[in-house]
Amino acid sequence: MTMSDDSSNAAPSSGSAPPSDPAEELARHRARIDELDHAIVELLNERAKAAIAIGEVKKKHGLEVWSPGREAEVLNRVLASNRGPLHEETLRSIFRELMSGSRKLQQKTRVACLGPEFSYSHLALLSKFGDGVEAVTVGTIAAVFEEVDKRRVEYGIVPLENSTDGRIADTLDMFVKLPRIRIRSEVRLRIHHCLAARCRMDQVRQVYSRPQALSQCRHWLAKNLPHAALIESLSTAAAAERARNEEYAAAIASRPAALAHGLILLAENIEDQGHNVTRFAVLSDRPEEPTGDDKTTIMLKLGNRAGSLVRALEPFLLHHVNMTWIESFPDPTSSQSDRDPSYLFFIDLDGHAREERLARTLREVEVRCQQLEILGSYPRGQHVES
Numbered sequence: 113m114t115m116s117d118d119s120s121n122a123a124p125s126s127g128s129a130p131p132s133d134p135a136e137e138l139a140r141h142r143a144r145i146d147e148l149d150h151a152i153v154e155l156l157n158e159r160a161k162a163a164i165a166i167g168e169v170k171k172k173h174g175l176e177v178w179s180p181g182r183e184a185e186v187l188n189r190v191l192a193s194n195r196g197p198l199h200e201e202t203l204r205s206i207f208r209e210l211m212s213g214s215r216k217l218q219q220k221t222r223v224a225c226l227g228p229e230f231s232y233s234h235l236a237l238l239s240k241f242g243d244g245v246e247a248v249t250v251g252t253i254a255a256v257f258e259e260v261d262k263r264r265v266e267y268g269i270v271p272l273e274n275s276t277d278g279r280i281a282d283t284l285d286m287f288v289k290l291p292r293i294r295i296r297s298e299v300r301l302r303i304h305h306c307l308a309a310r311c312r313m314d315q316v317r318q319v320y321s322r323p324q325a326l327s328q329c330r331h332w333l334a335k336n337l338p339h340a341a342l343i344e345s346l347s348t349a350a351a352a353e354r355a356r357n358e359e360y361a362a363a364i365a366s367r368p369a370a371l372a373h374g375l376i377l378l379a380e381n382i383e384d385q386g387h388n389v390t391r392f393a394v395l396s397d398r399p400e401e402p403t404g405d406d407k408t409t410i411m412l413k414l415g416n417r418a419g420s421l422v423r424a425l426e427p428f429l430l431h432h433v434n435m436t437w438i439e440s441f442p443d444p445t446s447s448q449s450d451r452d453p454s455y456l457f458f459i460d461l462d463g464h465a466r467e468e469r470l471a472r473t474l475r476e477v478e479v480r481c482q483q484l485e486i487l488g489s490y491p492r493g494q495h496v497e498s
């Protein structure tokens with residue numbers, strides 16, 4: 113479909129053109145938009161009919177409705193064909209909702225996350241699945257895993273690590289307890305914090321937020337609110353609720369959480385590090401197909417002996433497999449009396465575990481450690497705004 117090709121886009125000729133009537137000009141452009149909207153709705157419904165037909169094939173063969181690999185492929189193709197002026201982020205949001213709508217036509221989907229509504233986990237869920245799913249908000253990260261494990265929801269979404277604060281131990285711990293749960297996809301959410309309240313900035317006496325959010329804004333707080341008491345709450349959304357109910361209290365929360373609780377935004381983007389990103393994992397109990405641009409997360413268990421890590425990682429060097437993340441902590445299942453507990457390592461690698469090179473490398477790694485679990489192979493995630 114071509115954009116408007118009428119002469120109204122031409123530069124005004126020098127001086128001589130009579131001043132145009134703005135109402136007339138607007139009416140002309142709006143008529144063009146009405147015409148295009150009509151064609152877009154027709155096309156969107158044609159697309160929806162194709163999605164319904166795909167849904168019927170999936171139902172007949174017991175296939176899963178959500179295909180993150182295919183969604184990544186659709187988005188990449190759409191973005192590659194974009195010649196503007198629409199921003200990439202706009203197209204991304206439009207297609208996210210389109211595909212969410214397709215899934216909704218195929219089958220109802222439930223996704224669990226750490227609540228309450230408008231927590232960053234909830235925002236990550238919306239950015240991945242769109243509005244067409246039922247968000248099930250629960251109280252702990254462990255409960256998200258359990259919802260998926262008991263099949264009360266199709267998927268879950270949990271934070272894995274933050275670029276300022278590091279790993280989320282509660283999540284990694286649950287992979288040890290329920291290694292059957294797989295990572296199917298990732299979301300890299302840029303975290304932007306706001307200071308929000310019902311009072312003016314100079315009246316703020318307490319600031320509520322999650323410990324991580326307080327820590328991510330500590331320099332800003334020291335400079336701008338040096339006398340306010342910093343009080344930890346269970347979530348940024350719960351902090352926003354608190355600020356709504358207390359006169360001289362403010363919350364550090366996401367913009368949507370602050371606005372949903374009717375607060376005034378006193379300051380935006382108050383995080384100390386401009387690059388403040390939380391990486392979330394989408395959980396399910398099924399594996400993901402290769403897409404050609406994937407990564408794999410594994411968990412290794414190693415004895416606490418000199419050189420055991422170097423020896424286990426050597427095959428990555430030999431086969432040129434790139435490692436993009438590594439975290440370690442003592443194995444919580446080692447017995448209390450054990451003076452030399454085993455160590456667990458969480459590692460991200462480039463590639464899909466079903467690709468020959470990575471599969472062969474992982475077999476070589478496996479014989480060099482006490483245990484190797486492939487937590488999932490999934491399409492590489494893009495950054496999205498909170």
Ligand SMILES: O=C(O)C(=O)C[C@]1(C(=O)O)C=C[C@@H](O)C=C1
Pocket residue numbers: 163166167177178179180182183186210211212214215
């Ligand atoms: O291609 C599919 O499998 C579809 O169901 C269609 C579609 C889409 O709207 O493009 C919708 C949901 C899937 O997760 C992937 C893509």
